[in-house]
Each structure stands twice: as C-alpha cells, then as structure tokens.
Amino acid sequence: MTDSPTVSGSLRNRLVLTLIGGAAILAILLFLAVRSYAARVAQQGQDNILSASVASILDAAAIRDGQLEIDIPYAAFSMLTTPSDDRVFYAIYQDGAFISGYDELQVDEPVAQANWTFQSTEMRGESIRQVNAGRTLVGLGKQTQIEVALGQTQDALSQTMDQISRNAAFLGIGFFLLAACLSFWVASTTIGQLNKLTTSVTRRGPQDLSPFRKPVPREMAPLVTSLNSLMGRLDQSLGQSEDFIAEAAHRVRTPLATVRSYAEATLHRVERKENREALRAMVRAIDESSRAAGQLLDHAMITFRADHLEREDIDLVVLTKDLVQRLTPIAEMRELTLSLTGARAVPYSGDPILLQNAVRNMIDNALKYAPVDSTVVIDVRADPNVQIKVSDAGPGFPSEEIDMLTRRFERGQNATGTIGSGLGLTIAQDVATAHGGTLELSNKPEGGACVILSL
Amino acid sequence: MRYLIAVILLLLPLCASADDWEERFVFNEGAEGPQLRVISSTDTLLFAPFIEGFVAENPLISVEYLVTGSADIDRRVRANPSAFDVIISSAMDLQLKLANDGFALRLEDVEVPPWTQWHHSLFAFTSEPATIVINRSAFEGRALPETRQDLIEAMRERPDMFRGKIGTYDVRESGLGYLFATQDSRVSETYWRLMEIMGGLRVKLYCCSGDMISDLVEGKIHVAYNVLGSYASAQAEGQDALEVILPSDFQTTMMRTVMVSSATQSVQAAQQFLRYLVSDRPNESTTQSPLPLLVAEDTVSEQETIGLNPALLTFLDSLKRKKFISAWENAVIQ
Numbered sequence: 089m090t091d092s093p094t095v096s097g098s099l100r101n102r103l104v105l106t107l108i109g110g111a112a113i114l115a116i117l118l119f120l121a122v123r124s125y126a127a128r129v130a131q132q133g134q135d136n137i138l139s140a141s142v143a144s145i146l147d148a149a150a151i152r153d154g155q156l157e158i159d160i161p162y163a164a165f166s167m168l169t170t171p172s173d174d175r176v177f178y179a180i181y182q183d184g185a186f187i188s189g190y191d192e193l194q195v196d197e198p199v200a201q202a203n204w205t206f207q208s209t210e211m212r213g214e215s216i217r218q219v220n221a222g223r224t225l226v227g228l229g230k231q232t233q234i235e236v237a238l239g240q241t242q243d244a245l246s247q248t249m250d251q252i253s254r255n256a257a258f259l260g261i262g263f264f265l266l267a268a269c270l271s272f273w274v275a276s277t278t279i280g281q282l283n284k285l286t287t288s289v290t291r292r293g294p295q296d297l298s299p300f301r302k303p304v305p306r307e308m309a310p311l312v313t314s315l316n317s318l319m320g321r322l323d324q325s326l327g328q329s330e331d332f333i334a335e336a337a338h339r340v341r342t343p344l345a346t347v348r349s350y351a352e353a354t355l356h357r358v359e360r361k362e363n364r365e366a367l368r369a370m371v372r373a374i375d376e377s378s379r380a381a382g383q384l385l386d387h388a389m390i391t392f393r394a395d396h397l398e399r400e401d402i403d404l405v406v407l408t409k410d411l412v413q414r415l416t417p418i419a420e421m422r423e424l425t426l427s428l429t430g431a432r433a434v435p436y437s438g439d440p441i442l443l444q445n446a447v448r449n450m451i452d453n454a455l456k457y458a459p460v461d462s463t464v465v466i467d468v469r470a471d472p473n474v475q476i477k478v479s480d481a482g483p484g485f486p487s488e489e490i491d492m493l494t495r496r497f498e499r500g501q502n503a504t505g506t507i508g509s510g511l512g513l514t515i516a517q518d519v520a521t522a523h524g525g526t527l528e529l530s531n532k533p534e535g536g537a538c539v540i541l542s543l
Numbered sequence: 544m545r546y547l548i549a550v551i552l553l554l555l556p557l558c559a560s561a562d563d564w565e566e567r568f569v570f571n572e573g574a575e576g577p578q579l580r581v582i583s584s585t586d587t588l589l590f591a592p593f594i595e596g597f598v599a600e601n602p603l604i605s606v607e608y609l610v611t612g613s614a615d616i617d618r619r620v621r622a623n624p625s626a627f628d629v630i631i632s633s634a635m636d637l638q639l640k641l642a643n644d645g646f647a648l649r650l651e652d653v654e655v656p657p658w659t660q661w662h663h664s665l666f667a668f669t670s671e672p673a674t675i676v677i678n679r680s681a682f683e684g685r686a687l688p689e690t691r692q693d694l695i696e697a698m699r700e701r702p703d704m705f706r707g708k709i710g711t712y713d714v715r716e717s718g719l720g721y722l723f724a725t726q727d728s729r730v731s732e733t734y735w736r737l738m739e740i741m742g743g744l745r746v747k748l749y750c751c752s753g754d755m756i757s758d759l760v761e762g763k764i765h766v767a768y769n770v771l772g773s774y775a776s777a778q779a780e781g782q783d784a785l786e787v788i789l790p791s792d793f794q795t796t797m798m799r800t801v802m803v804s805s806a807t808q809s810v811q812a813a814q815q816f817l818r819y820l821v822s823d824r825p826n827e828s829t830t831q832s833p834l835p836l837l838v839a840e841d842t843v844s845e846q847e848t849i850g851l852n853p854a855l856l857t858f859l860d861s862l863k864r865k866k867f868i869s870a871w872e873n874a875v876i877q
Contacts, residue, residue, distance in 0.1 A: 156862075157862065157866060158860075158863070159862075159863060159866055160857050160860050160862070160863050161857070162729055162854050162857050162858075163854070164857065165852075165853040165854045165855075165856050165857050166850075166852060166853070166854035166857075168853050169850075169852040169853060169854070171657070172662075173660075173661045173662035173663070173852075174662075174853075175643045175645075175662065175853075176643060176853040176856060177643075180862070187861075187862065188860050188861045188862045189860065190644075212644075212645050213645075
C-alpha cells in the first residue's frame with residue numbers, strides 16, 4: 089500500500105518548461121518583429137524627409153530666359169538636420185549632364201516624373217540613403233529633364249535603431265518575465281486540481297468506497313470515472329469476503345456443535361471407563377477445534393475490519409459491562425468472580441465489534457489461567473489515557489516469553505493443558521494497533537498477569 | 544637688364560617659399576616635438592594669445608601659423624589636405640562643407656554643447672556679430688544710425704557725403720563676406736535696398752576686414768558695413784573717432800570654427816590644440832581674449848547665431864551662388 093510509485097518526469101515541470109520555452113520563443117519573435125517594424129518606420133521617416141527635401145529642390149527649378157535656374161531653398165537642407173549631424177550629399181543633373189553638387193553621386197537610371205527611387209549605397213566610406221527624383225521642365229519650345237540625387241548618412245537612424253533595439257529588448261524581456269510568472273501560476277493551478285483530488289482520496293474513511301461526486305475539470309473526468317469504477321468493484325469484492333467470512337463461521341460452527349452434542353449424549357450412555365475417557369478427550373478436542381475455528385474467523389474478521397476501521401462513538405464502560413454480564417456464567421462455572429472497576433463512563437470513538445472482541449479475549453485469557461476462588465479485575469478508565477486493564481491472580485506470564493505472546497499461534501509454556509488457539513492476545517493486539525493504541529503485558533509484583541489495552 | 548633678370552630669379556624661390564601668405568609666424572620655434580601647421584583666416588595679432596597660451600602649456604609643440612582669406616583656405620585645403628593640421632576659419636559655410644566632404648577628423652569625446660559643433664568634427668569657439676563701423680566725424684551733430692534702415696536714410700539724405708566713402712566686403716572674394724551677405728538676404732529685403740543704395744554711392748569693396756578698418760581709421764571711408772566688431776575694436780584701440788554699432792533690427796552672428804584635418808600626421812598634437820581652443824582653455828583667457836569667445840551656457844547666442852547645420856551648404860551650391868552673385872552685382876556694381 090505505501091510503496092512509492094515509479095516516478096518518471098513531472099507534469100508540472102513539463103508544463104512550466106513548455107510554457108516558458110514558448111514564451112522565450114515568442115519574446116524573441118516579438119523583439120525581432122518590433123525591431124524590424126521600427127526599422128521600417130524609421131527608414132520610412134528618413135525617406136519622407138529626403139523626399140520632402142528633394143521635392144523642394146525640384147520645385148525651385150525653373151527656366152528663365154531660356155536658362156535653367158535652380159534656387160535651392162534654404163529649408164531644403166535645413167530640414168535634413170539630425171541630432172547626429174548626418175552628412176548630406178546632392179547632385180543635380182540636366183539631361184544626364186552634371187551641373188551642380190557632388191558628381192560622385194550618380195543617378196543610375198533615368199528617373200520618371202512620378203517614380204522616385206530610394207536606395208542604400210556607399211559614399212565616401214559611409215553608408216547613405218539616397219533618393220533619386222526627376223522633373224521635366226518645359227520652356228519656350230524647349231524641354232529639359234532635371235534629375236536630383238540627394239543622399240544622407242545614417243548616423244541618426246542607427247542611433248534611433250540602437251535605442252529601439254534596446255526598448256524592444258526590454259519589451260521582450262518584460263513579456264518573457266510576465267509569461268514565465270503566468271506559466272508558473274497556470275502550472276500550479278492545473279496541478280492543484282490533481283492535488284485536490286489526491287487529498288480527497290487520502291482523507292476518505294477506510295470504509296468510504298462511495299464514488300467521487302465533487303466536480304472536476306473535464307480532463308480529469310476519465311481518471312475519476314476509472315477511480316469510481318475501481319472503488320465500486322473493490323466495495324463489491326469486500327462485501328463478498330465479509331459475507332464469505334460470516335458464511336464460513338456459520339458453516340464450521342454449526343456441524344461442530346452438532347458433533348459435540350452427539351459426543352455428550354454418547355458419553356452419558358457408555359459405561360466402560362476407557363470408552364468414557366476416549367469420549368471426554370473427543371469432546372475436549374471438539375471444544376478446542378470449535379474455539380480455534382471461532383477465533384480464527386474472529387481473527388480474519390478483525391484483520392479485515394482493522395484495515396477498514398469504522399469508528400463509532402461508544403461508551404467503553406457500557407461495552408465492558410455488557411461483556412462482563414455475558415461472561416459471568418462461565419466465570420461462575422469455574423468459581424471465579426468478575427469485578428468491574430474504574431470510571432463511570434469512558435466515551436470513545438472506535439469500532440465496537442473489534443473492541444468487544446479484544447476485551448472478551450483478554451477476559452477469556454484471564455479466566456483460563458486464574459486459580460479457583462479468585463477474582464478477575466477489569467478496570468476501565470480515561471486517565472491518564474483511555475485504557476482497559478484486565479488482571480488476575482494466576483501464575484502470570486513466563487517472563488522470558490512475554491514479548492512473543494502476542495504473535496500468532498504462540499502460546500505460553502505454562503498453557504499446556506489449557507484450551508486455547510494462541511490467537512486471543514494476537515486479536516487484542518491487532519485491535520489495539522488498528523485504533524492506534526498498544527497492548528501491554530506484564531506481571532504484577534504480588535503475582536498474577538496484567539494486560540492493559542491502551543487506546 | 545641681365546642684372547634685373549638675375550634679381551628676379553633670385554627672388555622667385557623666396558616668393559615660392561613665402562607661398563603668398565598674408566601672414567606667417569612660427570611660435571615656439573625649435574621645439575623638439577611636432578610642428579603644427581595651422582591655417583587660419585584670423586589675423587595673427589588677434590590669435591597670437593591663444594597660441595602663446597597653448598605652447599606655454601605644451602612646450603614640446605611648435606606652431607606654424609598661416610593666415611589667408613577664408614575662401615583661399617577652402618581652396619588650399621581641398622587642393623592639399625595633408626599640408627595642414629588645424630583649419631580655422633570664420634566662413635562657417637565653407638568650413639561646414641569641408642567637414643561634410645570629409646576633410647575634418649571626427650573627434651568623439653570633445654565636451655561641447657551640441658549646437659556649437661557639427662558631426663563631432665567642426666567646433667565653434669567664438670561668437671562674433673557683424674557690425675556697422677562708422678567714423679563719428681561723418682555724423683557730427685546727427686544721431687548715429689542704429690538700424691540698417693537708419694543707415695539707408697542717412698545715405699539718402701546726404702549722398703554727396705557718402706559717395707565713395709562706404710565700404711563692405713566683396714562677396715565674390717571673401718568667404719565671410721559671402722556668408723554675411725547670404726544670411727542677411729535670408730532675413731530681410733532691407734539688405735538688397737541697402738546694397739542698391741551703396742551701389743549707387745559707388746561702394747568700395749574689400750577682400751578683408753583688416754583693409755576695410757585701416758581705410759576707416761585713415762578716413763578714406765566713413766562707413767564699413769558687415770565688418771567684424773572684434774577686428775574693429777582691436778584696430779580702433781585708442782581711436783575715439785570710430786564707433787562700432789550692433790544693428791538693432793537684426794544681428795547676424797558668426798561663430799569662428801576649427802577642425803582637425805583628416806589628413807593630419809600629428810593627430811595627437813592637433814587634437815590637443817583643438818581642445819585647448821574649444822574646451823580646455825583657461826578661464827581668464829575668456830575675459831582677456833581679443834576675440835569674443837563662445838560661452839557654452841549662453842542660450843541667447845544660440846538663437847541669434849547662424850546655425851551649424853547642412854543648410855549652410857545651400858548658398859554654396861554653384862547654381863545658387865551664381866544666381867546670388869549676379870543679383871548682388873546687379874545691385875552693387877552700377
């Protein structure tokens with residue numbers, strides 16, 4: 089029952105690892121996505137300013153008196169001011185011929201009126217963003233094509249990108265941490281459902297084999313269904329074995345009683361001494377068998393009940409008094425007195441059938457070994473702990489065997505000649521253990537055995 | 544005749560070695576360490592205190608200081624960038640174009656306010672407004688002009704008084720003159736009216752501030768327009784006759800800029816020199832310097848000063864320049 093199951097991996101760890109791994113991948117994707125989006129936006133921003141600048145230059149182009157004039161507005165370059173002081177290059181071409189600016193800046197292809205092109209390229213060892221734009225001017229009977237290339241270095245842009253990357257990284261890390269916390273929380277709530285089920289299984293009384301009715305998450309329903317069906321079968325088979333024990337006890341005891349009464353009747357009829365002796369031996373053997381069978385079944389029953397302890401609120405004094413009354417005739421046959429002492433009432437929560445069995449065995453034992461005309465004292469008290477003490481004035485337990493006597497089928501050396509199976513004290517011991525108590529055997533200093541059932 | 548030819552032949556190498564510099568001085572000559580070649584548009588008289596301070600702190604470095612016009616600086620540096628270690632000029636636009644074209648070394652860790660540098664390669668160290676300098680004798684008993692409009696009216700009132708007696712930069716030759724002229728023209732139409740009036744009065748054109756102020760001191764002209772106040776104050780020392788006027792309608796303020804040539808052989812020394820000028824100079828030099836040094840915390844000057852940004856390239860565009868010069872010639876040369 090208490091064997092620890094073979095453990096392979098942990099659902100919680102697997103869940104947490106999967107979620108955190110997923111979060112890490114998502115965080116990296118988020119970082120890359122934000123960065124590339126921001127890079128596009130930042131580049132778009134630079135392109136827009138370059139467009140505006142080049143547009144204002146083109147706009148300033150005019151043909152006056154047949155001469156091309158480009159009066160570059162001050163704002164055209166002023167708007168290209170950046171925090172990093174990016175360098176600016178431009179070139180103006182008329183019909184493919186360079187007329188002003190930096191002649192290293194080439195316009196690779198003729199630019200159509202509305203179709204401006206952007207390119208990232210190199211100029212004087214620095215990477216620049218270049219816009220190429222064109223415009224057709226119509227003068228008096230003359231048409232001319234103006235092309236303007238405008239380039240700007242990307243220091244401010246890369247600075248912005250650094251900043252954006254940093255912020256995106258913070259965003260990614262923040263997202264990851266949040267997701268990690270969430271995944272821990274999710275894992276523990278999910279596993280919490282399992283733990284709740286485990287607790288409710290553990291907390292159940294030994295006799296409680298009823299199905300689980302509390303709502304559980306859908307994923308756990310099959311488990312609970314299997315558990316319920318397992319317990320249903322267990323309940324059924326337990327019921328069967330209880331029935332079997334009762335049936336067996338009945339079946340064995342009844343024929344033995346019949347055999348005994350026949351033997352008694354025959355004993356009265358035969359007169360020859362050796363025959364009577366034989367019959368007496370037979371009756372004693374039958375008594376012994378009957379008692380052994382009874383105790384064996386009692387023990388089996390007790391073993392079964394002890395595994396599924398069913399506690400009821402009872403009064404130990406009432407229980408003991410009842411037993412004393414029932415056993416008084418047997419005691420009188422042996423000329424013994426049973427005396428009940430101790431508290432007036434000792435309430436206790438335990439299995440009454442088991443306790444009754446244990447106490448009866450204890451008293452039985454005392455009756456067997458007590459000398460004629462003596463008193464067996466049964467003491468029930470709640471202080472210092474709940475205990476039932478049975479003491480007699482017999483020979484006491486052999487001191488060297490006192491620890492072995494509660495083992496199954498173990499009998500004391502001085503028991504020869506006394507009817508017994510060796511199960512009486514074992515039963516009392518099992519009952520004590522099932523209730524979380526102990527059975528203590530001792531010899532009184534003034535002589536006689538003393539058995540204490542502490543609960 | 545033969546004698547003359549011999550003399551010319553003898554003198555030629557001297558001319559070649561002098562290389563037509565306006566001024567040439569070597570400070571701390573004979574120092575063991577590297578010699579810095581500094582090309583500048585600032586007169587030695589005004590700049591010497593800086594170099595003296597620098598060589599006093601760095602006795603191993605000698606400095607050859609070469610002075611020429613701002614437009615000439617641009618030409619010489621483009622022609623032979625490795626010939627100079629440090630380039631100083633008052634023409635911000637030409638300097639910015641040099642830096643933009645990659646002639647300046649990028650220096651990452653020079654601590655200056657963002658608006659006083661461009662691309663970590665061009666650094667400003669003075670803040671100098673363009674002024675009107677007049678000879679008081681020409682305005683005796685009259686109110687001194689405070690704005691360009693006042694000046695226009697004064698000239699209209701007494702054309703005979705001012706005919707041939709006004710001076711300004713020849714924007715075709717002076718880089719700084721071109722910068723001031725283009726910036727003026729951006730701000731107000733008054734500039735063109737002023738130029739037309741000056742042209743009508745046969746304005747005298749100068750290549751450099753120095754000549755203009757000398758003529759003013761000598762009484763050859765009464766008014767000099769768009770001259771650097773720093774030069775005027777320095778040369779007019781003890782000359783009560785001269786009055787330096789900051790026009791109150793609008794001011795055009797220039798920053799003198801310095802850069803380390805990207806082709807320099809003495810990177811370390813050149814950097815040290817630049818740092819000395821823009822950030823590490825001793826505090827007392829700010830008050831004693833003949834040049835009005837830039838004060839980093841001065842936010843007012845940030846607004847009034849010509850911005851160090853790519854817009855300065857606009858008027859350097861050949862088409863734009865051609866158009867501006869022809870408009871200017873139309874107004875001035877009549």
